[in-house]
Amino acid sequence: MPLELLKYGLRRGHKPFHDIPPTPDLRRSYDVVIIGGGGHGLAAAYYLSRYHGITNVAVLEKGYLAGGNTARNTTTVRSNYLTIPSIEFYREGVSLFENMSHELGFNVMFSQRGQLTLAHSDGAMRSFRLRAEMGKHAGTRIEVVDARGVQKICPHVNMDFGGQHEVLGGLWHADGGTARHDAVAWGYAKRAAENGVQIHQRTEVTGFGVSGDRVTEVRTNRGTIQAGQVLQAAGGMNGRIAEMAGIRLPIRCFPLQAMVTQPLKPFLDILLSSSDLHTYLVQSSRGEIVIGGGTDPYQLASTRSTLPQKEALATGALQLMPFLHNVKLLRQWAGITDITPDFSPIMGASPLQNYWLDAGWGTWGFKATGVAGKRMAETVATARVPDILRPFALDRFSRFELLNEMGATAAGH
Amino acid sequence: MKIMTCPVNGPRNISEFQWLGPVHDTAEATDADLLNRLFFAPNPMGVLREWWRHTPSNTVFIAERDLTTDEILRSYLKGSDADRTASPA
Numbered sequence: 001m002p003l004e005l006l007k008y009g010l011r012r013g014h015k016p017f018h019d020i021p022p023t024p025d026l027r028r029s030y031d032v033v034i035i036g037g038g039g040h041g042l043a044a045a046y047y048l049s050r051y052h053g054i055t056n057v058a059v060l061e062k063g064y065l066a067g068g069n070t071a072r073n074t075t076t077v078r079s080n081y082l083t084i085p086s087i088e089f090y091r092e093g094v095s096l097f098e099n100m101s102h103e104l105g106f107n108v109m110f111s112q113r114g115q116l117t118l119a120h121s122d123g124a125m126r127s128f129r130l131r132a133e134m135g136k137h138a139g140t141r142i143e144v145v146d147a148r149g150v151q152k153i154c155p156h157v158n159m160d161f162g163g164q165h166e167v168l169g170g171l172w173h174a175d176g177g178t179a180r181h182d183a184v185a186w187g188y189a190k191r192a193a194e195n196g197v198q199i200h201q202r203t204e205v206t207g208f209g210v211s212g213d214r215v216t217e218v219r220t221n222r223g224t225i226q227a228g229q230v231l232q233a234a235g236g237m238n239g240r241i242a243e244m245a246g247i248r249l250p251i252r253c254f255p256l257q258a259m260v261t262q263p264l265k266p267f268l269d270i271l272l273s274s275s276d277l278h279t280y281l282v283q284s285s286r287g288e289i290v291i292g293g294g295t296d297p298y299q300l301a302s303t304r305s306t307l308p309q310k311e312a313l314a315t316g317a318l319q320l321m322p323f324l325h326n327v328k329l330l331r332q333w334a335g336i337t338d339i340t341p342d343f344s345p346i347m348g349a350s351p352l353q354n355y356w357l358d359a360g361w362g363t364w365g366f367k368a369t370g371v372a373g374k375r376m377a378e379t380v381a382t383a384r385v386p387d388i389l390r391p392f393a394l395d396r397f398s399r400f401e402l403l404n405e406m407g408a409t410a411a412g413h
Numbered sequence: 414m415k416i417m418t419c420p421v422n423g424p425r426n427i428s429e430f431q432w433l434g435p436v437h438d439t440a441e442a443t444d445a446d447l448l449n450r451l452f453f454a455p456n457p458m459g460v461l462r463e464w465w466r467h468t469p470s471n472t473v474f475i476a477e478r479d480l481t482t483d484e485i486l487r488s489y490l491k492g493s494d495a496d497r498t499a500s501p502a
């Protein structure tokens with residue numbers, strides 16, 4: 001490798017290369033049309049082209065590549081959920097991250113440094129015990145630790161003994177980690193494009209032609225195309241896109257805000273979060289402290305930010321680490337998240353025969369980029385929903401078989 | 414800070430209010446309606462009629478808000494003239 005690099009460096013006549021080819025003209029028809037060029041859509045395109053021999057695929061992205069929630073998320077990767085179907089699904093998601101850089105030949109900078117969630121109340125401790133037992137049962141690395149255990153794992157935490165937010169203990173999830181979000185999307189995009197997938201940026205889906213129970217055509221701002229199968233992975237706009245196809249989804253839009261500080265020397269080598277303070281912190285490989293929390297308190301389909309939400313995040317961060325008080329904020333932003341009633345995604349079949357859903361990813365879908373892409377590709381290629389996805393079907397709501405992950409997701413993602 | 418007008422207390426900081434969700438038509442109640450009400454909440458790219466509460470005074474009222482711009486268009490008490498002339502949610 002080092003020699004190769006040296007040779008490359010000394011070679012004359014370098015040819016410029018594109019990781020992602022420029023947007024081509026639209027073909028008349030594709031075997032599979034994927035709506036949304038975020039991590040999920042790109043991963044599905046990669047798995048279709050690499051493992052199922054389906055290469056006549058178009059990914060339609062209305063903006064620039066992976067500029068939606070994939071670009072905005074705080075990159076928590078974990079599998080410490082509450083219900084067995086979720087834990088099993090997200091566990092597969094984490095395991096794909098463990099091998100993603102090799103799989104793609106693209107460095108996604110996965111750092112499996114463990115996640116510590118703090119409890120500042122008895123209620124939180126109780127729910128941690130339940131989650132730890134469920135997690136162990138389903139084979140993820142998770143345990144409850146007491147206050148001393150918290151101090152050992154993260155000596156920088158303000159324990160606030162005797163104070164209003166005394167740390168009672170925590171949930172230690174050794175499988176938790178973080179990855180470079182853009183690299184994940186670019187890696188999948190680059191390899192999918194090499195396999196023949198067409199990635200169309202600035203191509204907005206504006207409607208569908210439906211005949212009977214099938215989608216026949218997809219309308220875009222650049223023309224109409226025929227589609228054998230359609231996969232919807234449109235992030236915050238999932239409810240809206242489904243509506244265009246005549247499908248109603250149990251989805252509401254909420255903004256989710258986050259921010260980063262100026263870079264600091266590395267000191268925080270775990271992911272730290274608090275379920276009572278609705279705040280979490282992670283230090284990026286650039287040294288910035290990424291700060292996130294719960295969604296805005298009311299429904300909205302906008303990426304505007306608010307001062308009260310930023311102040312709440314800063315308050316939580318200062319409670320956990322008061323020594324950050326002089327640190328400056330560098331950037332802040334928001335994304336539109338597609339929230340479901342049970343804080344679990346909607347994957348699999350839709351009322352239309354050749355239209356597949358990868359939706360309802362809300363505030364928690366980055367960690368599932370690989371597994372959702374892989375399993376949705378399998379679904380589209382075989383026209384059969386694999387067992388691991390079945391509990392996430394749209395019709396779970398009419399069967400009252402919800403997968404309630406609110407407690408394990410709302411503040412931690 | 415963003416301002417919400419409480420029909421009783423006038424314009425106040427939005428942090429004094431609690432969002433309670435969309436106003437439902439309570440007339441019909443088939444099984445399908447119930448399912449919709451529980452899980453399939455409206456999510457329009459436009460105006461939504463929704464319940465809000467001014468927390469300090471416990472005033473519950475209705476506001477019309479644009480879900481794409483966050484603009485609050487009107488707010489009024491249930492049963493007021495403004496409510497009677499409002500278009501159904």
Ligand SMILES: Cc1cc2nc3c(=O)[nH]c(=O)nc-3n(C[C@H](O)[C@H](O)[C@H](O)COP(=O)(O)OP(=O)(O)OC[C@H]3O[C@@H](n4cnc5c(N)ncnc54)[C@H](O)[C@@H]3O)c2cc1C
Pocket residue numbers: 035036037038039040041060061062063064065066067068069070071072073074075076077203204205206233234235236237241256257258292334335336337361362363364365366367368412413
């Ligand atoms: C602030 C924030 C923090 C988060 N933190 C975490 C976290 O720590 N861990 C975690 O697991 N998850 C997290 N999430 C959630 C995560 O970002 C998303 O669930 C995930 O990125 C969804 O990926 P996606 O590819 O499905 O959607 P996106 O990346 O949003 O991609 C969807 C794409 O569809 C495109 N699109 C929309 N409409 C159309 C149209 N009409 N035609 C064509 N294209 C269209 C959009 O432009 C967009 O690029 C966070 C989200 C936010 C906003």
